[in-house]
Amino acid sequence: MEHLLGIEDLTTEQILTVLDTARSFREVLDRPIKKVPALRGVTVCNAFFEPSTRTRVSFELAEKRLSADTVNFSVSQSSVTKGETLRDTIQNIEAMQVDVVVVRHWAAGVPRYLARCLRARIVNAGDGQHEHPTQALLDLFTIREKKGRIAGLKVAILGDVRHSRVARSNIWGLTKLGAEVSLVAPRTLLPVEVERMGVRVVHDLRDGLRDADVVYLLRLQRERQRGGFLPSLREYAMTYGLDRTRLAWATADALVMHPGPMNRGVEIQPDLADGPRAVILQQVSNGVAVRMAALYLVSGGAPPEPATEPTLLSAAHPAAR
Amino acid sequence: MTSFAEAQRWWGAAETILLRGGHLIDPAAGIDEPQDIFLRRGHIEAIAGRIGRDADLRVELEGLCIAPGFGDIHVHLREPGGEDAETIESGSAAAARGGFTRIACMPNTEPPIDTRGLVEFVLRRAQSAGAAEVFPVAASTKRRAGDELTEMQELREAGVLAVSDDGSPVRDARVMRRVLEYALTWDLLVISHAEEPSLSAGGVMHEGYWSTVLGLEGIPAAAESVAIARDLRLAELTGGRLHIAHVSTHEGVELIRGAKERGVAVTAETAPHYLALTDESLRTFDSVYRVNPPLRSAADREALIAGLRDGTLDCIASDHAPHTDVAKDQELEAAPPGMIGMETTLGVVCEILHHREGFSLRDLVRLCATRPAEIIGWDPGRVRMGGAAHLTVFAPDQEWEVDPSAFASRARNCPFRTWRLRGRSRLTVCGGRLTHQEDVEFCPSERLLTQTA
Numbered sequence: 001m002e003h004l005l006g007i008e009d010l011t012t013e014q015i016l017t018v019l020d021t022a023r024s025f026r027e028v029l030d031r032p033i034k035k036v037p038a039l040r041g042v043t044v045c046n047a048f049f050e051p052s053t054r055t056r057v058s059f060e061l062a063e064k065r066l067s068a069d070t071v072n073f074s075v076s077q078s079s080v081t082k083g084e085t086l087r088d089t090i091q092n093i094e095a096m097q098v099d100v101v102v103v104r105h106w107a108a109g110v111p112r113y114l115a116r117c118l119r120a121r122i123v124n125a126g127d128g129q130h131e132h133p134t135q136a137l138l139d140l141f142t143i144r145e146k147k148g149r150i151a152g153l154k155v156a157i158l159g160d161v162r163h164s165r166v167a168r169s170n171i172w173g174l175t176k177l178g179a180e181v182s183l184v185a186p187r188t189l190l191p192v193e194v195e196r197m198g199v200r201v202v203h204d205l206r207d208g209l210r211d212a213d214v215v216y217l218l219r220l221q222r223e224r225q226r227g228g229f230l231p232s233l234r235e236y237a238m239t240y241g242l243d244r245t246r247l248a249w250a251t252a253d254a255l256v257m258h259p260g261p262m263n264r265g266v267e268i269q270p271d272l273a274d275g276p277r278a279v280i281l282q283q284v285s286n287g288v289a290v291r292m293a294a295l296y297l298v299s300g301g302a303p304p305e306p307a308t309e310p311t312l313l314s315a316a317h318p319a320a321r
Numbered sequence: 322m323t324s325f326a327e328a329q330r331w332w333g334a335a336e337t338i339l340l341r342g343g344h345l346i347d348p349a350a351g352i353d354e355p356q357d358i359f360l361r362r363g364h365i366e367a368i369a370g371r372i373g374r375d376a377d378l379r380v381e382l383e384g385l386c387i388a389p390g391f392g393d394i395h396v397h398l399r400e401p402g403g404e405d406a407e408t409i410e411s412g413s414a415a416a417a418r419g420g421f422t423r424i425a426c427m428p429n430t431e432p433p434i435d436t437r438g439l440v441e442f443v444l445r446r447a448q449s450a451g452a453a454e455v456f457p458v459a460a461s462t463k464r465r466a467g468d469e470l471t472e473m474q475e476l477r478e479a480g481v482l483a484v485s486d487d488g489s490p491v492r493d494a495r496v497m498r499r500v501l502e503y504a505l506t507w508d509l510l511v512i513s514h515a516e517e518p519s520l521s522a523g524g525v526m527h528e529g530y531w532s533t534v535l536g537l538e539g540i541p542a543a544a545e546s547v548a549i550a551r552d553l554r555l556a557e558l559t560g561g562r563l564h565i566a567h568v569s570t571h572e573g574v575e576l577i578r579g580a581k582e583r584g585v586a587v588t589a590e591t592a593p594h595y596l597a598l599t600d601e602s603l604r605t606f607d608s609v610y611r612v613n614p615p616l617r618s619a620a621d622r623e624a625l626i627a628g629l630r631d632g633t634l635d636c637i638a639s640d641h642a643p644h645t646d647v648a649k650d651q652e653l654e655a656a657p658p659g660m661i662g663m664e665t666t667l668g669v670v671c672e673i674l675h676h677r678e679g680f681s682l683r684d685l686v687r688l689c690a691t692r693p694a695e696i697i698g699w700d701p702g703r704v705r706m707g708g709a710a711h712l713t714v715f716a717p718d719q720e721w722e723v724d725p726s727a728f729a730s731r732a733r734n735c736p737f738r739t740w741r742l743r744g745r746s747r748l749t750v751c752g753g754r755l756t757h758q759e760d761v762e763f764c765p766s767e768r769l770l771t772q773t774a
Contacts, residue, residue, distance in 0.1 A: 107652035109606025129536030
């Protein structure tokens, strides 16, 4: 895997490779010393052109656990505000011998643009409303961990699909791995022709949740009311907000997932968010392992041999320069 | 082969010129056969199957097509204000290379072309460049702000044939009504940039499956069709002469077809990129594919071709929109919309419409020369005896690879880079003067050689 730009580009095998590699790293994270030398000598730049706390922290942790050298760069401290072009900014960073660039940007397509004009390997940490591949991979990892499989599962994705890169990446990932995906939202929060991505579109919550093995909630941004997509958050919470009664429409052991940050009381009732069915914090923990796997694989690391102690944990990485 | 400079020197010095052996296609005159053309001081003196007379300069056009000079009624030359992207000089040179003898340039410059003084500035610059006849389209409202009418009588006197706020729509329907009425008073064509801004706001590409997949804000087809429907009804109300620019949607074609059936005085154009590309190109996130109106779906593309076939769409115009590399080399959402086209129009139209879609060369000449001239009011849209020659000579089957670095245009935002196209412009004559020549055999007489030695 040369870059990780989006789940759309990945084959089913590549997705499974990331998940399997992540499983090896997950074991590392359960040890007392949570660090391996897999990316020793590799320099990773976290370039964040949009505010982000949890994704940036998760990547930074993943990098440190892999013994990579890291530099952080975020828009408030950058020269972007001084009128420098994106190309100049990034080429300057690369000129300092960076091997991998983790990029979060407000504009869709920026990771692909960087992959075209840089030599460094690119990991997309979220681009506009396009994709957020590591989020989808950690979600897939979590579902597989809890359910033992993905093929054949019924997954309901609830909420603001239109503005969600998380939804797009998850739709690609889930359908590639054989899950049945339903999108549940009012028409204003669904992008046009989304059915062609291989999903079912449902407007009625009860219908959408029927037999669901996984209920995946998306964050509803408060701006959506002002943008004319919704009459009020109140009406949204009443029609699409998830509570105990409604969760009963899904299968008895359905997982409740959320990419965070949550709007408690809007898309999810607080007791559910903290309840036994929610795996929201496991998603966060798994995020570090999945990002370790993504960084390791784009840096040229080999996936683990099945059922053996991972060999990737030895010596410095050849990609170091 | 003769260099362009040498050919131009001979051409300028020759009293008589014989264009020999070309295949003349002139739909307006009903000609589609091999014809020689005899010029005296740039004016056409004879057209006949075989002309035996000697001339100071003989130009061999065996195997090439001769057409009335191609006209592009929708280009952006960026001068004044955007000279780093294009100038009147570089833009007219691009026109000549692409086979165009006349172009109409849009007023969305800085400042906008909305007064006699600015019209005269453009005309003066074009005259000194001398590569093409340039007809400024004046703004229909002052500063293109959509509020007050421009002084159209004076603009008409200065040589303006059409008005438009192109680049933006006239938002207010009542203002558009007055524009159509007042322009009609002075027999000016009104070119509508049909876009409903409240539907297109924030959009960077066509709204459809690909905008959904790419997570890019979409511009629905209705942003165009709603505006076309409004302007068609206003043309009906006022009797004004309406021309719809850059039609890109299936719905737009349908509406125009219906209006024409009702007898509304409307004409319409589409651009080569809508015939050759679709919204799927945006998968690359390459800003060279960002244009307004946006590249549409495959079904829209089909409908546009059908519209050209049945005459619903009258002509091709490039909507040549130069931007600097610096402006284009940005995040897709930050890069300005627009692509250049004058140097690829002939190739793209020949390749797509003629070679792939079965349009005759006669159809092509009608779309690129005859109809544009008729719509905007250029005279003549045909090869006419006695007039200063406006001729486009092209090789419809010649294959070439598009290399924007070799363009005369200052800009490089061409979406057809590395495309192989069949159909290339080979010689252009504008107002009797040679403005472009490539690989054509020039045979000067002894007398001319001595004279120019």
